[in-house]
Amino acid sequence: MSNPPTLTSLSTADLAEILFCSGLQESDRPSAEQVRRAIKDRYCACGGDSSGCVAAVAQEAGDHPETYTSRMRWALSTVSEAYRETTPAA
Template sequence: MISIVRDLAAEALFVSDLQPSQCPSHEAVESAVTTMILQYGSDGCAASVALEFGDHPDTAVARMHWVHTELTEVLEPHRAPVLH
C-alpha cells in the first residue's frame, strides 16, 4: 500500500510545475502533489509521466531522479537526534 501511495506522489510531483532549481520546501512539495492529484487524478498523472518519458526520455529520467530524492526527504519520518 505504501509503495502505491509513493508511486502516485512521484507521478504527481513529476507533472507539477515545481523545479529543482526552486529548492522547494516540504510544504511546497506536499501542496504540489495534492494539487496535481486533485487536478488530474491518478490516471492523468500517470499518462503525463508516460508522455514525457516517450517524448523527452533524457530529461524525464533526470526529473524522476529529483522527484524521488524530494519524496524521500518529505516522506521519511523525522527522527529525533540521538543524544549520547
C-alpha cells in the same frame, strides 16, 4: 464504485509521478511543504485519480527521454525527503 485512494495511501513512486507532473522544478529548490502542497494540488486537479499523472509521465518520457530520468530521480528523492519529515521517528 470504489473510492479513489488518498494521498496517504499512495506509494512513493505514485507520489513521485504526481510531483513529476506538477509545475515544481528542481531549480526551484522547493521546501518539503511546497512539495507536499504541489502534490496535493496536482492530485486534486486530477480529481483524485493519479492515472492522469501516469499518462502525463509516459508522454513526457516519450517526448523528452533525455530529461526524463533525471527529473524522475529528482521527484523520487524529493518525495522521499518531503514525506520523511511528516513521519514521526520510531
